[in-house]
Amino acid sequence: MTAPIHGGSYRWRSAIFWLALLGGASLIPLLIALPAAPPARGYWLEVGAGLGLLGLGLMVVQAVTSGRTTCVAPQFGADNLLHFHRHLGLLATALVLAHPITLLLAEPSFLRYLDPRSDWLRALSLWALLGALLLLTISSLWRQRLGLSYEVWRLLHGGLAAFLLVGGLGHALMVGHYLHQFWQQALIVAWIGLGLVLIVASRLVRPWLNRRRPWEVVALERERGDCWTLRLKPLGHAGLKFRPGQFAWFTLDESPMSMQQHPFSLSGSAERSEIRFTASVVGDFTASLGEVEPGTRAWVEGPMGSFKADPDPEVGLFMVAGGIGITPMLSMLRTWRDRGERRRILLIYANPTLADVTFHDELEQLKAGLDLEVIHVLEEPPEGWTGATGQVDAELLRACLERFAEPAQYLCCGPEPLMDLVESTWRRRGVDWRRVYTERFEVV
Amino acid sequence: MKHYRLHKHIQRAVELLVLVLILLVLLFAGRA
Numbered sequence: 305m306t307a308p309i310h311g312g313s314y315r316w317r318s319a320i321f322w323l324a325l326l327g328g329a330s331l332i333p334l335l336i337a338l339p340a341a342p343p344a345r346g347y348w349l350e351v352g353a354g355l356g357l358l359g360l361g362l363m364v365v366q367a368v369t370s371g372r373t374t375c376v377a378p379q380f381g382a383d384n385l386l387h388f389h390r391h392l393g394l395l396a397t398a399l400v401l402a403h404p405i406t407l408l409l410a411e412p413s414f415l416r417y418l419d420p421r422s423d424w425l426r427a428l429s430l431w432a433l434l435g436a437l438l439l440l441t442i443s444s445l446w447r448q449r450l451g452l453s454y455e456v457w458r459l460l461h462g463g464l465a466a467f468l469l470v471g472g473l474g475h476a477l478m479v480g481h482y483l484h485q486f487w488q489q490a491l492i493v494a495w496i497g498l499g500l501v502l503i504v505a506s507r508l509v510r511p512w513l514n515r516r517r518p519w520e521v522v523a524l525e526r527e528r529g530d531c532w533t534l535r536l537k538p539l540g541h542a543g544l545k546f547r548p549g550q551f552a553w554f555t556l557d558e559s560p561m562s563m564q565q566h567p568f569s570l571s572g573s574a575e576r577s578e579i580r581f582t583a584s585v586v587g588d589f590t591a592s593l594g595e596v597e598p599g600t601r602a603w604v605e606g607p608m609g610s611f612k613a614d615p616d617p618e619v620g621l622f623m624v625a626g627g628i629g630i631t632p633m634l635s636m637l638r639t640w641r642d643r644g645e646r647r648r649i650l651l652i653y654a655n656p657t658l659a660d661v662t663f664h665d666e667l668e669q670l671k672a673g674l675d676l677e678v679i680h681v682l683e684e685p686p687e688g689w690t691g692a693t694g695q696v697d698a699e700l701l702r703a704c705l706e707r708f709a710e711p712a713q714y715l716c717c718g719p720e721p722l723m724d725l726v727e728s729t730w731r732r733r734g735v736d737w738r739r740v741y742t743e744r745f746e747v748v
Numbered sequence: 749m750k751h752y753r754l755h756k757h758i759q760r761a762v763e764l765l766v767l768v769l770i771l772l773v774l775l776f777a778g779r780a
Contacts, residue, residue, distance in 0.1 A: 319757075319761065323761055323764075323765055326765070327765050327768060327769060330769060331769065331772060334772070334773070334776055338776070341779070344777070344779060347777055347778060348777075350776065350777035350778075350779075351773060351774060351777040353777075354773035354774075354776045354777050355773055358769055358770075358772075358773050362769075384754060384755070384758060387755050387758050387759075388758050388761075388762060391758065391759050391762040391763075392762045392765070392766070395762065395763070395766045396766075399766070399769075399770075737754060740754075
Protein backbone atom coordinates (compact mmCIF):
# COMPACT_ATOMS: atom_id res chain seq x y z
CA MET A 305 0.00 0.00 0.00
CA THR A 306 1.38 3.41 -0.82
CA ALA A 307 0.59 6.53 1.13
CA PRO A 308 -1.49 9.22 -0.45
CA ILE A 309 0.49 12.20 -1.62
CA HIS A 310 -0.07 14.95 0.88
CA GLY A 311 1.96 18.03 0.14
CA GLY A 312 5.59 18.52 0.84
CA SER A 313 5.73 19.48 4.45
CA TYR A 314 4.62 18.33 7.86
CA ARG A 315 1.20 19.73 8.74
CA TRP A 316 -0.12 20.80 12.13
CA ARG A 317 -3.64 19.85 11.12
CA SER A 318 -2.65 16.30 10.30
CA ALA A 319 -0.62 16.01 13.52
CA ILE A 320 -3.56 17.22 15.65
CA PHE A 321 -5.92 14.88 13.85
CA TRP A 322 -3.73 11.84 14.50
CA LEU A 323 -3.05 12.86 18.09
CA ALA A 324 -6.77 13.21 18.79
CA LEU A 325 -7.45 9.90 17.07
CA LEU A 326 -4.82 8.04 19.06
CA GLY A 327 -5.89 9.79 22.28
CA GLY A 328 -9.48 8.77 21.65
CA ALA A 329 -8.38 5.22 20.88
CA SER A 330 -6.53 4.94 24.20
CA LEU A 331 -9.71 5.97 26.03
CA ILE A 332 -11.82 3.18 24.52
CA PRO A 333 -11.55 0.75 27.50
CA LEU A 334 -12.54 3.61 29.84
CA LEU A 335 -15.44 4.53 27.57
CA ILE A 336 -16.58 0.90 27.51
CA ALA A 337 -16.41 0.81 31.31
CA LEU A 338 -18.24 4.07 31.95
CA PRO A 339 -21.88 3.42 30.94
CA ALA A 340 -22.28 0.42 33.28
CA ALA A 341 -19.84 1.53 35.97
CA PRO A 342 -20.75 0.38 39.49
CA PRO A 343 -20.99 3.00 42.27
CA ALA A 344 -17.63 4.68 42.82
CA ARG A 345 -15.43 3.45 45.65
CA GLY A 346 -12.74 5.69 47.14
CA TYR A 347 -11.28 8.35 44.83
CA TRP A 348 -7.77 6.86 44.63
CA LEU A 349 -9.17 3.36 44.11
CA GLU A 350 -11.00 4.67 41.09
CA VAL A 351 -7.89 6.50 39.89
CA GLY A 352 -5.94 3.23 40.16
CA ALA A 353 -8.56 1.28 38.26
CA GLY A 354 -8.82 4.06 35.66
CA LEU A 355 -5.06 3.97 35.10
CA GLY A 356 -5.30 0.24 34.43
CA LEU A 357 -8.02 0.75 31.82
CA LEU A 358 -6.06 3.60 30.24
CA GLY A 359 -2.93 1.43 30.16
CA LEU A 360 -4.86 -1.24 28.30
CA GLY A 361 -6.00 1.31 25.73
CA LEU A 362 -2.49 2.68 25.31
CA MET A 363 -1.17 -0.81 24.59
CA VAL A 364 -3.48 -1.06 21.57
CA VAL A 365 -2.33 2.38 20.42
CA GLN A 366 1.25 1.17 20.71
CA ALA A 367 0.44 -1.69 18.35
CA VAL A 368 -0.93 0.82 15.80
CA THR A 369 2.17 3.03 15.98
CA SER A 370 4.70 0.22 15.81
CA GLY A 371 6.20 1.54 12.57
CA ARG A 372 5.09 -1.35 10.38
CA THR A 373 1.39 -0.52 10.16
CA THR A 374 1.34 0.38 6.50
CA CYS A 375 -1.59 2.78 6.63
CA VAL A 376 0.07 4.77 9.41
CA ALA A 377 3.83 4.42 8.94
CA PRO A 378 4.32 6.11 5.55
CA GLN A 379 2.35 9.17 6.68
CA PHE A 380 4.98 10.26 9.15
CA GLY A 381 8.30 8.73 8.35
CA ALA A 382 9.42 5.62 10.11
CA ASP A 383 11.83 7.37 12.43
CA ASN A 384 9.26 9.96 13.53
CA LEU A 385 6.64 7.33 14.17
CA LEU A 386 9.09 5.17 16.09
CA HIS A 387 10.09 8.19 18.14
CA PHE A 388 6.41 8.66 19.00
CA HIS A 389 6.04 4.94 19.76
CA ARG A 390 9.12 4.95 21.96
CA HIS A 391 8.17 8.03 23.96
CA LEU A 392 4.54 7.00 24.37
CA GLY A 393 5.73 3.51 25.31
CA LEU A 394 7.82 4.87 28.17
CA LEU A 395 4.95 6.96 29.51
CA ALA A 396 2.49 4.06 29.03
CA THR A 397 4.84 1.81 31.04
CA ALA A 398 4.84 4.39 33.83
CA LEU A 399 1.02 4.59 33.74
CA VAL A 400 0.60 0.80 33.78
CA LEU A 401 3.02 0.53 36.73
CA ALA A 402 1.12 3.34 38.48
CA HIS A 403 -2.02 1.16 38.26
CA PRO A 404 -1.03 -1.45 40.92
CA ILE A 405 0.96 1.07 42.94
CA THR A 406 -2.01 3.45 43.28
CA LEU A 407 -4.37 0.58 44.09
CA LEU A 408 -2.03 -0.85 46.73
CA LEU A 409 -1.54 2.54 48.35
CA ALA A 410 -5.28 3.16 48.39
CA GLU A 411 -6.23 -0.33 49.54
CA PRO A 412 -3.36 -2.44 50.95
CA SER A 413 -5.58 -5.55 51.03
CA PHE A 414 -5.17 -5.70 47.22
CA LEU A 415 -1.77 -7.18 47.99
CA ARG A 416 -3.56 -10.52 47.96
CA TYR A 417 -3.72 -10.25 44.17
CA LEU A 418 0.05 -10.60 44.11
CA ASP A 419 0.25 -13.23 46.86
CA PRO A 420 0.64 -16.79 45.48
CA ARG A 421 -0.76 -18.20 48.76
CA SER A 422 -4.05 -16.47 48.06
CA ASP A 423 -4.43 -17.59 44.42
CA TRP A 424 -1.22 -18.88 42.85
CA LEU A 425 -2.41 -18.72 39.24
CA ARG A 426 -3.61 -15.14 39.55
CA ALA A 427 -0.50 -14.02 41.43
CA LEU A 428 1.81 -15.77 38.97
CA SER A 429 0.03 -14.22 35.98
CA LEU A 430 0.23 -10.73 37.43
CA TRP A 431 3.91 -11.08 38.31
CA ALA A 432 4.54 -12.41 34.79
CA LEU A 433 2.75 -9.41 33.31
CA LEU A 434 4.78 -6.99 35.42
CA GLY A 435 7.98 -8.80 34.45
CA ALA A 436 7.02 -8.78 30.75
CA LEU A 437 6.31 -5.04 30.86
CA LEU A 438 9.68 -4.30 32.44
CA LEU A 439 11.50 -6.67 30.09
CA LEU A 440 9.83 -5.11 27.06
CA THR A 441 10.83 -1.61 28.15
CA ILE A 442 14.37 -2.48 29.23
CA SER A 443 15.11 -4.55 26.11
CA SER A 444 13.97 -1.64 23.93
CA LEU A 445 15.89 1.05 25.78
CA TRP A 446 19.14 -0.89 25.93
CA ARG A 447 18.94 -3.41 23.09
CA GLN A 448 22.50 -2.88 21.91
CA ARG A 449 23.98 -2.71 25.40
CA LEU A 450 22.25 -6.01 26.19
CA GLY A 451 23.80 -7.53 23.05
CA LEU A 452 20.42 -8.37 21.47
CA SER A 453 20.42 -8.62 17.69
CA TYR A 454 17.68 -6.66 15.94
CA GLU A 455 15.96 -9.90 14.84
CA VAL A 456 15.90 -11.42 18.34
CA TRP A 457 14.76 -8.13 19.81
CA ARG A 458 11.95 -7.78 17.26
CA LEU A 459 10.72 -11.29 18.01
CA LEU A 460 10.90 -10.65 21.76
CA HIS A 461 9.20 -7.26 21.42
CA GLY A 462 6.27 -8.69 19.44
CA GLY A 463 5.94 -11.70 21.73
CA LEU A 464 5.98 -9.63 24.90
CA ALA A 465 3.57 -7.08 23.44
CA ALA A 466 1.12 -9.82 22.46
CA PHE A 467 1.47 -11.42 25.92
CA LEU A 468 0.81 -8.08 27.62
CA LEU A 469 -2.29 -7.47 25.51
CA VAL A 470 -3.74 -10.95 26.16
CA GLY A 471 -2.72 -10.88 29.83
CA GLY A 472 -4.04 -7.36 30.35
CA LEU A 473 -7.34 -8.33 28.75
CA GLY A 474 -7.59 -11.47 30.90
CA HIS A 475 -6.84 -9.44 34.02
CA ALA A 476 -9.48 -6.81 33.21
CA LEU A 477 -12.09 -9.49 32.47
CA MET A 478 -11.33 -11.59 35.55
CA VAL A 479 -11.34 -8.65 37.93
CA GLY A 480 -14.57 -7.74 36.17
CA HIS A 481 -15.36 -4.77 38.36
CA TYR A 482 -16.00 -2.51 35.41
CA LEU A 483 -16.36 -4.99 32.59
CA HIS A 484 -19.10 -7.21 33.98
CA GLN A 485 -21.74 -7.01 31.29
CA PHE A 486 -21.58 -9.19 28.22
CA TRP A 487 -21.60 -6.31 25.73
CA GLN A 488 -18.71 -4.69 27.58
CA GLN A 489 -16.73 -7.90 27.52
CA ALA A 490 -17.42 -8.40 23.83
CA LEU A 491 -16.31 -4.85 23.00
CA ILE A 492 -13.11 -5.03 25.03
CA VAL A 493 -12.22 -8.40 23.48
CA ALA A 494 -12.79 -6.91 20.03
CA TRP A 495 -10.68 -3.85 20.83
CA ILE A 496 -7.75 -5.78 22.27
CA GLY A 497 -8.16 -8.27 19.42
CA LEU A 498 -7.48 -5.42 16.99
CA GLY A 499 -4.14 -4.75 18.68
CA LEU A 500 -3.28 -8.44 18.52
CA VAL A 501 -4.23 -8.62 14.85
CA LEU A 502 -1.84 -5.74 14.10
CA ILE A 503 1.02 -7.43 15.94
CA VAL A 504 0.38 -10.79 14.31
CA ALA A 505 -0.18 -9.17 10.91
CA SER A 506 3.14 -7.35 10.92
CA ARG A 507 5.14 -10.39 12.00
CA LEU A 508 3.29 -13.31 10.46
CA VAL A 509 0.45 -12.46 8.09
CA ARG A 510 2.19 -9.81 5.97
CA PRO A 511 5.36 -11.88 5.41
CA TRP A 512 3.13 -14.89 4.68
CA LEU A 513 1.16 -12.95 2.07
CA ASN A 514 4.44 -11.63 0.76
CA ARG A 515 5.45 -15.15 -0.27
CA ARG A 516 3.34 -14.63 -3.40
CA ARG A 517 5.47 -11.63 -4.31
CA PRO A 518 8.96 -13.00 -4.76
CA TRP A 519 11.82 -11.06 -6.32
CA GLU A 520 14.96 -12.25 -8.03
CA VAL A 521 18.41 -10.74 -7.86
CA VAL A 522 19.29 -9.99 -11.49
CA ALA A 523 22.62 -8.28 -11.00
CA LEU A 524 25.13 -7.30 -8.43
CA GLU A 525 27.30 -4.26 -9.08
CA ARG A 526 30.33 -3.07 -7.22
CA GLU A 527 30.19 0.70 -6.64
CA ARG A 528 32.77 3.23 -5.59
CA GLY A 529 33.11 3.77 -1.86
CA ASP A 530 32.99 0.06 -0.90
CA CYS A 531 29.32 -0.31 -1.81
CA TRP A 532 27.25 -2.93 -3.57
CA THR A 533 24.14 -2.37 -5.64
CA LEU A 534 21.64 -5.19 -5.90
CA ARG A 535 19.15 -5.06 -8.74
CA LEU A 536 15.97 -7.04 -8.25
CA LYS A 537 13.16 -7.86 -10.63
CA PRO A 538 9.63 -8.91 -9.64
CA LEU A 539 8.72 -12.52 -10.35
CA GLY A 540 5.16 -12.83 -11.59
CA HIS A 541 3.81 -9.63 -10.04
CA ALA A 542 3.70 -5.92 -10.82
CA GLY A 543 6.51 -4.96 -8.47
CA LEU A 544 6.66 -2.23 -5.88
CA LYS A 545 5.01 1.16 -6.17
CA PHE A 546 7.07 3.64 -4.20
CA ARG A 547 7.88 7.29 -4.03
CA PRO A 548 11.58 8.03 -4.49
CA GLY A 549 13.23 8.51 -1.11
CA GLN A 550 11.36 5.70 0.58
CA PHE A 551 12.94 2.51 1.90
CA ALA A 552 11.93 -1.12 2.15
CA TRP A 553 12.80 -4.19 4.19
CA PHE A 554 14.75 -6.81 2.28
CA THR A 555 15.16 -10.50 2.94
CA LEU A 556 17.56 -12.49 0.79
CA ASP A 557 17.63 -16.15 -0.08
CA GLU A 558 15.38 -17.30 2.71
CA SER A 559 11.71 -17.72 3.31
CA PRO A 560 9.64 -14.52 3.49
CA MET A 561 8.93 -15.49 7.11
CA SER A 562 12.56 -14.99 8.06
CA MET A 563 13.28 -12.47 10.77
CA GLN A 564 16.46 -11.54 8.88
CA GLN A 565 15.09 -8.35 7.37
CA HIS A 566 17.25 -5.36 6.53
CA PRO A 567 16.06 -1.84 5.79
CA PHE A 568 17.57 -0.13 2.75
CA SER A 569 16.67 2.96 0.77
CA LEU A 570 15.37 2.18 -2.67
CA SER A 571 18.00 3.79 -4.88
CA GLY A 572 16.52 3.14 -8.33
CA SER A 573 13.96 5.02 -10.37
CA ALA A 574 10.34 4.70 -9.22
CA GLU A 575 9.37 4.56 -12.89
CA ARG A 576 10.85 1.10 -13.43
CA SER A 577 9.66 -2.30 -12.30
CA GLU A 578 13.19 -3.34 -11.46
CA ILE A 579 14.19 -2.06 -8.03
CA ARG A 580 17.67 -1.53 -6.64
CA PHE A 581 19.27 -0.87 -3.36
CA THR A 582 22.81 0.13 -2.63
CA ALA A 583 24.51 -0.60 0.65
CA SER A 584 27.93 0.22 1.97
CA VAL A 585 29.81 -2.57 3.67
CA VAL A 586 29.34 -1.93 7.38
CA GLY A 587 27.94 -5.04 9.07
CA ASP A 588 27.82 -8.83 8.65
CA PHE A 589 24.91 -8.68 6.22
CA THR A 590 26.31 -5.96 3.98
CA ALA A 591 29.74 -7.63 4.02
CA SER A 592 28.14 -10.76 2.57
CA LEU A 593 26.37 -8.85 -0.23
CA GLY A 594 29.32 -9.34 -2.55
CA GLU A 595 28.73 -13.08 -2.47
CA VAL A 596 25.09 -12.91 -3.54
CA GLU A 597 24.56 -14.81 -6.79
CA PRO A 598 22.28 -13.54 -9.54
CA GLY A 599 19.14 -15.67 -9.47
CA THR A 600 18.91 -15.51 -5.68
CA ARG A 601 15.35 -15.23 -4.40
CA ALA A 602 14.49 -12.09 -2.40
CA TRP A 603 11.52 -10.65 -0.54
CA VAL A 604 10.64 -7.02 -0.16
CA GLU A 605 8.36 -5.44 2.43
CA GLY A 606 7.48 -1.82 1.98
CA PRO A 607 7.66 0.90 0.91
CA MET A 608 8.11 2.82 4.15
CA GLY A 609 9.26 6.26 5.17
CA SER A 610 8.25 9.81 4.38
CA PHE A 611 11.60 11.02 3.08
CA LYS A 612 9.89 12.31 0.00
CA ALA A 613 10.19 15.35 -2.20
CA ASP A 614 7.42 17.87 -2.67
CA PRO A 615 5.36 16.76 -5.69
CA ASP A 616 5.27 20.33 -6.97
CA PRO A 617 8.08 20.66 -9.57
CA GLU A 618 8.25 24.41 -8.89
CA VAL A 619 9.70 23.64 -5.47
CA GLY A 620 13.50 23.51 -5.53
CA LEU A 621 15.36 20.82 -3.65
CA PHE A 622 18.32 21.62 -1.43
CA MET A 623 19.92 18.27 -0.68
CA VAL A 624 22.83 17.38 1.56
CA ALA A 625 24.13 13.82 1.49
CA GLY A 626 27.00 12.18 3.30
CA GLY A 627 28.42 8.92 1.94
CA ILE A 628 25.80 6.25 1.37
CA GLY A 629 23.12 8.77 2.48
CA ILE A 630 23.00 9.64 -1.24
CA THR A 631 20.78 6.64 -2.07
CA PRO A 632 17.31 8.12 -1.40
CA MET A 633 18.32 11.28 -3.28
CA LEU A 634 19.72 9.29 -6.17
CA SER A 635 16.36 7.54 -6.41
CA MET A 636 14.70 10.96 -6.74
CA LEU A 637 17.17 12.13 -9.38
CA ARG A 638 16.81 8.94 -11.43
CA THR A 639 13.02 9.14 -11.20
CA TRP A 640 12.86 12.77 -12.33
CA ARG A 641 15.24 12.03 -15.19
CA ASP A 642 12.93 9.20 -16.32
CA ARG A 643 9.89 11.45 -16.04
CA GLY A 644 11.62 14.31 -17.85
CA GLU A 645 10.90 16.54 -14.86
CA ARG A 646 13.26 19.51 -14.62
CA ARG A 647 13.47 21.03 -11.17
CA ARG A 648 16.06 23.12 -9.38
CA ILE A 649 18.30 20.84 -7.39
CA LEU A 650 21.38 21.71 -5.40
CA LEU A 651 23.18 18.70 -3.98
CA ILE A 652 26.02 18.94 -1.49
CA TYR A 653 27.67 15.55 -1.34
CA ALA A 654 30.31 14.83 1.30
CA ASN A 655 32.81 11.96 1.11
CA PRO A 656 36.24 11.14 2.53
CA THR A 657 38.04 10.90 -0.83
CA LEU A 658 37.24 11.13 -4.54
CA ALA A 659 37.46 7.35 -4.79
CA ASP A 660 34.69 7.10 -2.18
CA VAL A 661 32.18 9.18 -4.14
CA THR A 662 29.54 6.55 -4.90
CA PHE A 663 27.71 7.26 -8.19
CA HIS A 664 30.20 10.01 -9.11
CA ASP A 665 29.96 9.32 -12.82
CA GLU A 666 26.22 8.83 -12.86
CA LEU A 667 25.69 12.15 -11.08
CA GLU A 668 27.70 13.81 -13.86
CA GLN A 669 25.47 12.14 -16.46
CA LEU A 670 22.30 13.10 -14.58
CA LYS A 671 23.23 16.77 -14.88
CA ALA A 672 22.44 16.54 -18.58
CA GLY A 673 18.77 15.69 -18.01
CA LEU A 674 18.16 17.70 -14.84
CA ASP A 675 18.67 21.24 -13.52
CA LEU A 676 21.20 19.79 -11.11
CA GLU A 677 24.23 21.31 -9.44
CA VAL A 678 26.47 19.02 -7.40
CA ILE A 679 28.97 20.38 -4.90
CA HIS A 680 31.37 17.64 -3.86
CA VAL A 681 33.04 18.10 -0.48
CA LEU A 682 36.09 15.92 0.06
CA GLU A 683 37.93 15.40 3.34
CA GLU A 684 41.11 14.33 1.59
CA PRO A 685 41.02 15.83 -1.92
CA PRO A 686 43.35 14.61 -4.66
CA GLU A 687 46.06 16.86 -5.99
CA GLY A 688 44.76 19.64 -8.17
CA TRP A 689 41.23 19.46 -6.67
CA THR A 690 39.54 22.83 -6.96
CA GLY A 691 36.25 21.97 -5.22
CA ALA A 692 35.26 22.20 -1.57
CA THR A 693 37.42 20.40 1.00
CA GLY A 694 37.18 19.31 4.62
CA GLN A 695 33.77 18.82 6.22
CA VAL A 696 30.44 20.32 5.26
CA ASP A 697 30.33 23.39 7.47
CA ALA A 698 27.95 26.20 8.37
CA GLU A 699 29.79 28.59 6.06
CA LEU A 700 29.23 26.44 2.96
CA LEU A 701 25.58 25.86 3.88
CA ARG A 702 25.03 29.57 4.42
CA ALA A 703 26.59 30.47 1.07
CA CYS A 704 24.39 27.90 -0.71
CA LEU A 705 21.25 28.98 1.13
CA GLU A 706 21.79 32.58 0.07
CA ARG A 707 21.71 31.74 -3.59
CA PHE A 708 19.05 29.04 -3.45
CA ALA A 709 15.67 30.70 -3.94
CA GLU A 710 12.47 29.71 -2.21
CA PRO A 711 10.12 27.91 -2.53
CA ALA A 712 12.37 25.08 -1.55
CA GLN A 713 12.45 21.89 0.40
CA TYR A 714 15.44 20.71 2.40
CA LEU A 715 16.58 17.11 2.53
CA CYS A 716 19.46 15.64 4.44
CA CYS A 717 20.66 12.08 4.82
CA GLY A 718 24.01 10.90 6.09
CA PRO A 719 26.00 10.28 9.26
CA GLU A 720 24.57 11.68 12.51
CA PRO A 721 27.13 14.50 13.01
CA LEU A 722 26.52 15.78 9.47
CA MET A 723 22.74 15.68 9.93
CA ASP A 724 22.99 17.49 13.28
CA LEU A 725 25.13 20.24 11.78
CA VAL A 726 23.01 20.66 8.67
CA GLU A 727 19.72 20.74 10.55
CA SER A 728 20.89 23.19 13.18
CA THR A 729 22.42 25.47 10.53
CA TRP A 730 19.26 25.45 8.44
CA ARG A 731 17.25 26.23 11.56
CA ARG A 732 19.50 29.13 12.53
CA ARG A 733 19.25 30.51 9.02
CA GLY A 734 15.46 30.66 9.31
CA VAL A 735 14.47 27.58 7.31
CA ASP A 736 11.00 26.41 8.36
CA TRP A 737 11.49 23.06 10.13
CA ARG A 738 8.38 21.69 8.41
CA ARG A 739 10.23 21.94 5.10
CA VAL A 740 13.17 19.92 6.41
CA TYR A 741 13.18 16.18 5.86
CA THR A 742 15.71 13.84 7.34
CA GLU A 743 15.72 10.12 7.92
CA ARG A 744 17.39 8.56 10.94
CA PHE A 745 17.25 4.84 11.38
CA GLU A 746 18.98 4.36 14.72
CA VAL A 747 15.92 4.37 16.95
CA VAL A 748 16.09 0.99 18.64
CA MET B 749 19.25 9.31 19.86
CA LYS B 750 19.51 12.97 19.03
CA HIS B 751 16.49 15.12 19.69
CA TYR B 752 16.22 17.50 16.84
CA ARG B 753 13.37 19.92 16.29
CA LEU B 754 10.71 17.59 14.94
CA HIS B 755 11.42 14.93 17.54
CA LYS B 756 11.13 17.56 20.25
CA HIS B 757 7.71 18.48 18.92
CA ILE B 758 6.76 14.80 18.89
CA GLN B 759 7.92 14.43 22.48
CA ARG B 760 5.92 17.46 23.62
CA ALA B 761 2.87 16.16 21.74
CA VAL B 762 3.11 12.77 23.47
CA GLU B 763 3.50 14.41 26.86
CA LEU B 764 0.51 16.65 26.22
CA LEU B 765 -1.53 13.66 25.11
CA VAL B 766 -0.65 11.67 28.24
CA LEU B 767 -1.39 14.67 30.46
CA VAL B 768 -4.85 15.03 28.94
CA LEU B 769 -5.44 11.29 29.35
CA ILE B 770 -4.44 11.42 33.03
CA LEU B 771 -6.77 14.37 33.59
CA LEU B 772 -9.59 12.35 32.03
CA VAL B 773 -8.79 9.42 34.36
CA LEU B 774 -8.97 11.81 37.32
CA LEU B 775 -12.33 13.05 36.04
CA PHE B 776 -13.45 9.44 35.60
CA ALA B 777 -12.44 8.69 39.19
CA GLY B 778 -14.19 11.77 40.49
CA ARG B 779 -17.50 11.01 38.79
CA ALA B 780 -19.14 10.08 42.11
